[in-house]
Amino acid sequence: MANVISDRLNLSGALGTVVESKDGLYTGALASPILHAAEKAQAVRSLAKARGISLSRSWAYSDSYNDVPLLEAVGHPVCINPDARLRAYAKRRGWQVYDFRTGQRAAKLSLRAAGVIGALWAARRSILRRSGS
Numbered sequence: 001m002a003n004v005i006s007d008r009l010n011l012s013g014a015l016g017t018v019v020e021s022k023d024g025l026y027t028g029a030l031a032s033p034i035l036h037a038a039e040k041a042q043a044v045r046s047l048a049k050a051r052g053i054s055l056s057r058s059w060a061y062s063d064s065y066n067d068v069p070l071l072e073a074v075g076h077p078v079c080i081n082p083d084a085r086l087r088a089y090a091k092r093r094g095w096q097v098y099d100f101r102t103g104q105r106a107a108k109l110s111l112r113a114a115g116v117i118g119a120l121w122a123a124r125r126s127i128l129r130r131s132g133s
Contacts, residue, residue: 015043041069065089 002016018032033039048055056075060067065085071077079090079097090097 013047015040015047037066038069040067041073044070044073062086071095 002014006012006014015035017030017034020027020029020031035043044060045055047053048058054075055073058074059076059078060070060074061078061080062071063079063081063083063086065083068086068089071079077090077093077095079086079095081099081101082090082097087097087099
């Protein structure tokens with residue numbers, strides 16, 4: 001799947017968890033470890049070594065704290081819309097952080113605030129009606 005996406009985006013390759021197949025059919029079993037956390041970083045190191053890629057000159061992007069090993073493996077780690085743990089970690093490390101959700105977050109907070117204010121106003125009205133004021 002990763003290679004199909006890579007081909008369609010005209011990239012040089014991709015890494016992903018490999019699923020076993022027999023006689024051209026997927027068995028449902030995994031043929032490699034799940035590329036997650038440290039396994040992903042190790043796969044990138046192996047690929048870089050095999051292709052002569054300098055990881056210190058490479059970039060990696062992530063939104064998840066689970067990818068800290070990958071981000072630490074490259075010279076240019078970048079956090080995009082990071083989860084809270086990754087945001088804090090990136091801040092301590094001085095990594096670049098980009099959050100393109102700030103407008104969405106502000107809108108959600110405004111809607112929540114409006115909902116709370118509306119509920120309080122309705123409750124106040126109900127109390128005032130019952131008290132006869």
